[in-house]
Amino acid sequence: MEMTTVSRDGTRIAYERSGRGPAVVLVSGAMSTGATMAPLAAELSGGFDVTVYDRRGRGESGDAAPYSVEREIEDLAALIEAVGGEASLYGMSSGGALVLRAAASGLPLRRAAVYEVPYAMDDAAARAAAEYTERLGEALGQGRRGDAVELFLRHSGLGEDMIRGARQSPMWAGMESVAPSLAYDDAVLGDGRVPRSEIAGITVPLLVLAGGASDAWWHEAARAVAEAAPDGRYGTVDRQTHMVEPGVLAPVLAEFLAG
Structure with a gap:
């Protein structure tokens, strides 16, 4: 990360900018840093001034206790001020939940877009989310970062063989280093259900x-979010899964963000 801004509570937030055009800030999901969003930023930089950043508690950004979702929204406010005072937001997965909450808070936005926010769409999924929250808190409270990462991977649907393989991979140490931020992503998802009343307060166009x-x-979750927003629209990205390819996603985002 080449630049920094300071959030309201004094936390240093590291970011990078590229391209020219309307400002767009990309928000990563769990277990990721701004570098995760760099390939998408490269795809969008031909028509936009794109910012990627390390969310607090990961990468080159700082952190401060106690955590609250409001502090992460203030981080976005500081970034938007740094890039000109107004921007669009795009959030991936749980980063999309942060974008929705930030948009509802009244930040100076042009537009907002999210991809596959993992909301619980039935009672069984909601119970699983509540159990995950409890067990994650226990693991992190006891300093068991590796167990916290395992919980997240299992909750995300990864098989046991793949989890064992991940533990043996060179990436595991990096995953453990950002494990405390798993609680932050869990917090932005709230009780796991679509926060319809909060989304109803988003006044900018939402994709x-x-x-x-x-x-x-x-798709059920995406439709529910779009229907809850005053100016929401639901769309699909052809032939893609949760691991969406930046080159396929970028044209869809660019068309919407250009207005």
Whole structure:
């Protein structure tokens, strides 16, 4: 990260900018940093001034206790001020939940877009989310970062063989280093259900996307979010899953963000 801004509570937030045009800030999901969004930023930089950043508690950004979702919204406010005072937001997965909450808070936005926010769409999924929250809190409270990462991977649907393989991979140490931020992503998802009343307060155009090859519940969640927003629209990205390809996603986002 080449630049920094300071959030309201004094936390240093690291970011990078590229391209020219209307300002867009990209918000990553769990277990990721701004570098995760760099390929998408490269695709969009031909027509937009794109910012990627390390969310607090990961990468080159700082952190401060106690955590609250409001602090992450203030981080976005500081970034938007740094890039000109107004921007559009795009959020991936749980980063999309942060974008929705930031948009509802009244930040100076042009537009907002999210991709596959993992909301619970039935009682069983909501119970699983509540159990995950409890067990994650226990693991992190006891300093068991590796167990916290395992919980997240299992909650995300990864098989046991893949989890064991991940533990043996060179990436595991990096995953453990950002494990405390898993609680932050869990917090922005609230109780796991679509926050319809909060989304109803979003006054800017909102695009809610799901992958054309993703399971049906991703589409159900996306439709629910779009329907809750005053100016929401639902769309699909052809032949994509949760691991959406930047080169396929970028044209869909660019058309919407250009207005």
